[in-house]
Amino acid sequence: MKSLKDFLRSFFNNSGHYVFLSFLIAKICGFIGSLLIIRLLPENEFGVLSIVLSVLTIFLPFTGFGSGQSLMRFGSISSDENEKLKISSYFFFKGILFEIILIILFLGASIFYFNKYEDIFIIFIFCAIRLGGYYFVNHIQAFYRITGKNQTFARINNVVNIGGLILLFICTYFFKFYGYLIAIAITPYLALFWLKKDIYLSRKFIPKNYKEMWRYGAFTAATSLISETLFSLDILLLGFLMNETAVANYRVAILIPSNITFLAVSFLQSDFPILSKNYRNKKFLSSYVVNFHKIFLPICAGIFIFFFFFDEYILQFFFGKTYVENGTLLMILLIGFNVGMLTRNLYGNLLPAVGKIEINTWISVASLLILYGVSSFLIPTYGVVGMGIAMTSTLLISGFSYMVFFLLYLRKLS
Structure with a gap:
């Protein structure tokens, strides 16, 4: 992978465009x-829903206690199809x-909110049902990866998301708030249409390196x-x-910046198996980083310039x-997520691919402490804007840290 042309050719040959x-x-x-x-929802109902979904977001990556992530890593390395x-x-x-244990823990987290929100x-409960369905989505998609x-991975993703949106619209239209809950609970189970015997046929098998x-x-989890x-x-x-109104305003401001990272994630996710196989290939990894920046530096610059001039129009x-008054907050968050595509997303995905996942763990712990400390100091004075500054600062610091550790890993390779 010496040139940008080779980089893109490899991406398309790997059906990366389907993943994208x-x-x-x-x-x-x-x-x-x-x-x-x-x-459709008033600010207070939207705020309470956002709080529960935020708790769900914490639990989702831990689905199966990391079984899906291990399958991705070690299934990609294995060259024997039967072993896969x-x-x-x-x-x-x-x-x-x-996953059953995880669902019980998730429901237990609700006790912290009983007295404050009716x-x-x-x-x-509805989100717990969704959490169970997410396990099947995660494992089935990892198998096809x-x-x-x-292409099959992409097809599953499309059916779950498009089908989920249709269910969301129909259920919310007829049953309002509870219709929305029903829709998000059912959606992940659409992936079961791709659950084949090959995925779970060898029940008694225990890998030698299971530890x-x-x-x-x-x-990883x-x-x-x-x-x-x-x-x-x-x-x-x-x-x-603060209150649910502040939550609603912040959620709106972060929605677009946090979602633009899919541009980088889609490239990295489609290439994860290839990156895992080449985890000792210094030339390949160095070339990948260079070509990634050739593509995403102009993209990130274009995104920032566009939002700089049209932020308020987009919000309205x-x-x-x-x-509409959340323009400043949106731009602050955009800086963090935009630069994060070039650092946090890139190197934070490369490190697990080369087997250095423990580095990600400690940087993530440090990031959590930084966000808590800085936001606790800024929110009382600057409100939601203070939260935006704290989040952007954390993203920049963590992204730089991932980059340093990956470059140190590359340096040690012969």
Whole structure:
């Protein structure tokens, strides 16, 4: 992979464009779904729903206690197709047991909100059903990724997201708030149409290096958990330190900046199996980083310039006049997520691909502490803008840290 042309050719040969389009469709569907709820619900109901969804976001990456992440890593490395099937079966059955434990823990988290928000437990129940369905989506998609079927992965992604959006519209239209809850609970189970016997056929198989696999999965799950907590802690802190109106305004401002990262994530996710196979190839990894920046530096610059001139128009067009004053907050957050595509997203995905997931874990822990400390100091004085500054600062610091550790890893390779 010496040139940008080779980089793009490899991306298309790996059906990366299918993955990219599926991520694009997922983001569009998610964005439209969020717009629908923002438009239909009053600020207080939207704020309470955002709090529960933020708690759910913390638990989602820990689905199966890291079984899906381990399947992706070690299934990609294995060159034996039969062994891939056996590894899939092993993690499928072990992951279900751990997922049940995770759902119980998620429902237990609702006790912290009983006294402050009425009927919040009902929302937790519907989200718990969604959490269970997410396990099947995660494992089924990982199976098709490690077997080189990116088109099937993309097809599943499209059906779950487009089908979910249709369900969301129909259920919300007829049953309002509870219709929305029903839709988000049912949607993940659409992936079961692709659940084949190959995915779980070898039930008694136990890999020789299962301890190493679970160690990787545990670190990956912990890292994902902490990372997602980072993007939920802001909502939770605003919910405790301010009110649901502040939560709603911040949620609107962060919606677009946080979603633009799919541009980088789609490239990295489609290439994860290839990156894992080349984890000792210094020339390949260095070339990948260079070509990635050739593509995304102009993209990031263009995004920032566009929003700099049209931020208020975009807010009014998508969210209405109620949220139009959040332009400054949107731009602050855009800086963090935009630069994050070139640092946090890139190197934060490369490190797990080369097996250095523990580095991600410790950086994620540090990021969580930084966000908590800075936001606790800024929110009382600057409100939601203070939260935006804290989030952007955390993204920039963590992105730089990921970059340093990956470059140190490259330096050690011969």
